[in-house]
Amino acid sequence: MAGLFDKVAIIGIGHIGSSLARVIKRDGLAGSLVTLENNAAHRAKALELGIVDEATDDPAIAVTGADLVVLATPVGTYAGLAQAIAPFLKPGAILSDVGSVKMAVLRDVLPHLPDGVSFVPGHPIAGTEHSGPTAGFAELFRGRWCILTPPAGTEQSAIDKVTALWQSAGSTVEIMEASYHDRVLAITSHLPHLIAYTIVGTATDLEASLQQEVIKFSASGFRDFTRIAASDPVMWRDIFLNNREAVLDVLQRFTEDLTALQRAIRWGEGDKLEELFTRTRAIRRSIIDARQA
Amino acid sequence: MAGLFDKVAIIGIGHIGSSLARVIKRDGLAGSLVTLENNAAHRAKALELGIVDEATDDPAIAVTGADLVVLATPVGTYAGLAQAIAPFLKPGAILSDVGSVKMAVLRDVLPHLPDGVSFVPGHPIAGTEHSGPTAGFAELFRGRWCILTPPAGTEQSAIDKVTALWQSAGSTVEIMEASYHDRVLAITSHLPHLIAYTIVGTATDLEASLQQEVIKFSASGFRDFTRIAASDPVMWRDIFLNNREAVLDVLQRFTEDLTALQRAIRWGEGDKLEELFTRTRAIRRSIIDARQA
Numbered sequence A, B: 001m002a003g004l005f006d007k008v009a010i011i012g013i014g015h016i017g018s019s020l021a022r023v024i025k026r027d028g029l030a031g032s033l034v035t036l037e038n039n040a041a042h043r044a045k046a047l048e049l050g051i052v053d054e055a056t057d058d059p060a061i062a063v064t065g066a067d068l069v070v071l072a073t074p075v076g077t078y079a080g081l082a083q084a085i086a087p088f089l090k091p092g093a094i095l096s097d098v099g100s101v102k103m104a105v106l107r108d109v110l111p112h113l114p115d116g117v118s119f120v121p122g123h124p125i126a127g128t129e130h131s132g133p134t135a136g137f138a139e140l141f142r143g144r145w146c147i148l149t150p151p152a153g154t155e156q157s158a159i160d161k162v163t164a165l166w167q168s169a170g171s172t173v174e175i176m177e178a179s180y181h182d183r184v185l186a187i188t189s190h191l192p193h194l195i196a197y198t199i200v201g202t203a204t205d206l207e208a209s210l211q212q213e214v215i216k217f218s219a220s221g222f223r224d225f226t227r228i229a230a231s232d233p234v235m236w237r238d239i240f241l242n243n244r245e246a247v248l249d250v251l252q253r254f255t256e257d258l259t260a261l262q263r264a265i266r267w268g269e270g271d272k273l274e275e276l277f278t279r280t281r282a283i284r285r286s287i288i289d290a291r292q293a
Helices: A017-026 A041-050 A059-063 A077-087 A103-111 A156-168 A178-205 A208-216 A222-228 A233-242 A244-266 A270-289 B014-027 B041-048 B059-063 B076-089 B103-112 B156-168 B176-206 B208-216 B220-227 B231-242 B244-265 B270-289
Strands: A005-011 A029-037 A054-056 A069-072 A095-097 A118-124 A145-146 A170-175 B007-013 B032-035 B054-056 B067-072 B094-097 B118-120 B122-124 B146-148 B172-175
Touching: A005 A017, A005 A059, A017 A029, A017 A041, A017 A077, A017 A156, A017 A270, A017 B103, A017 B220, A029 A059, A059 A077, A059 B208, A059 B220, A069 A077, A069 A156, A069 B244, A077 A095, A077 A103, A077 A233, A095 A103, A095 A156, A103 A118, A103 A178, A118 A156, A118 B208, A156 A170, A178 A208, A178 A222, A178 A233, A178 A244, A178 B176, A178 B208, A178 B220, A178 B244, A178 B270, A208 B270, A222 B220, A222 B270, A233 A244, A233 B270, A244 B176, A244 B244, A270 B014, A270 B122, A270 B176, A270 B208, A270 B220, A270 B231, B007 B014, B007 B059, B014 B032, B014 B041, B014 B156, B032 B059, B041 B054, B054 B059, B067 B156, B076 B094, B076 B103, B076 B122, B076 B231, B094 B103, B094 B156, B103 B118, B103 B176, B118 B156, B122 B156, B156 B172, B176 B208, B176 B220, B176 B231, B176 B244, B231 B244
Parallel strands: A005 A029, A005 A069, A029 A054, A069 A095, A095 A118, A145 A170, B007 B032, B007 B067, B032 B054, B067 B094, B094 B118, B146 B172
Antiparallel strands: A118 A145, B122 B146
C-alpha cells in the first residue's frame, strides 16, 4: 500500500487524527503528510513526535495539492472547515472524515464540495477516553471496524482508496447508509455515553462525604461508567447535537424501560426483574460469540 | 492466621462462597470446612475441586459445631436460612455473610439469632459476571475492600476474627453503618447495574436486523454495559428488592438528571452538555488518584 497517496492532509491532530497519521507514516502511505491544526501546542507536538511532515493553521498550505483530506475535528466544526478548504481542493481529490455521526456530516459538507472532489465519510469504531496528539497510537484501529457511508454516486475508486487506507490500519471496512449508521451508533455508542455522563454527573452532585465513598468503592460497577464519562467533552457535545433525532428516539425507549423497572422495584415484582436479568445475559453471550468482547 | 477457626460452614458454594472457601483452604484458616448447598451438582463440584471437606444439604450437619458460619446465597434466602440453622448454632459462634445489601440482612437475620451468637455482616466489594463454584478463585478479593456492618453491641473479638479472615484474603476491611453502606452501594453498584440491565434490555427489543448490528459494533460503548448486565439474575433481583428505598432514591436523582440532558439535546443547548461532560472528567481523575481505576 506504500504510495497510496501523494499528499495527505489531516485536519485536526488529536487522538484519532494523530493515530491515523502514525499509521500513514508507519506504512508509508503518503509522499507527504501535513496537518491543519489551530492549536499551536498540538502543531509543535506533532512535529516533535515526527508523525507529520508539516503542521500549519493555513488551509491553503494544508490542502493545496492533497489527494486525500481527512477531517478529524469535532463534527460541529465541519461546515466551517469545508467552506474554508473548498477553494483549495484539487479536482480528483478525496475528502473523508472520522466523525461519529454521518447524516449531519453529509448535511454540513456536501453543499461546499467542489465538482470533481469525492466525499467518502468514515467512522473508525475505535478510541479511548484520552485526548490530544500524545494520546494517539498506530495500533488503535487494529482489529476494529471502520464504517464508510459514501453518498450515492460516489466514485468507486475513491471508496477503494479510503478502504485501502483503513485496511492498512488493520480495520475491517463496512459500507453502510448514513442514516442506518446513525441509528446503530445511537444505541451502541451515543446512548451508553449519555447514560455514563449522567450517572457520573448524579454522583458529583452528592454531598461531599458520600462522594468520597463513591470514589473509594467505585470498583463495584460505577468505575466502568467513569471511564466512558471521561471522553472528550466538545467531541461528545457535537455528537449529541448532531444525532439528535436518533439519540432522542433510543433515549425515549430506554426511559420507558427504566420506568417499568423502577415500578417493578417499587411494587416488589421480583419475577419481572429476574426475567429481564436473565434475558440480558444472552446478549453478552452473543457478543462473546461474535468475538467483540 | 492458620487455625483461625475450628470449623467453618459456608452456606452456598457459588462464585463468592467458593472463592472464600479457596482462601480458607489455601491459608489453612479452618480445621474443617463444610458447605451447605441445595444444588447437588454444585456440592459434587465443590468436593471434586477439593475446596471443601464436606458438602451437605442438611443444616444440622453443616452448622453443628461450627465457630464461623457464612451466608453466601442470594439475600432473599437469608430469613429462611437463618431460621433453619439457628437451632444448630453453638454459643460463641460467629454468623457472617457476603451480601450486597446490609439493612435488609439485619432485618431478616437478627430476629432468628440465638443468644451468645455474634452477627458480623460483611460485603466483599469483589466479583465478576460469572456464577457457580467453578467461577471462583482465591485471588478474587486481593486488593479489594470488604465492608463489615456489625450492629451496635457486637462482641469486638467476633469483629476481629472476621476482619482477620478478610485480611487473609488480601482485602482491606472497613467498618460502616448498615444504612450508610446501602446508600453508598446504591449509587456505586446497584444503580449502575440497573442501568446496564435496562440498556441491554432496550437493545434486545430492537428489530432483529438492527440487533445484529448492535452486537457487531458493541465495542463503541455498549459492550461495557453487557458485561455488567450478565451478572447473576437471582442475586440481583434480591438486591433490588432488598435495597428498594436507597435504589429508588438515587434512581429518582438519575432520572431527573437524564431528563435535563434530554431537554438540552432537544433544544440544542450545547453549553449545558459541554459543562456536564467537563465536570464528569474530574471524577475519573479522582478514581485514578485513589488507585481504584
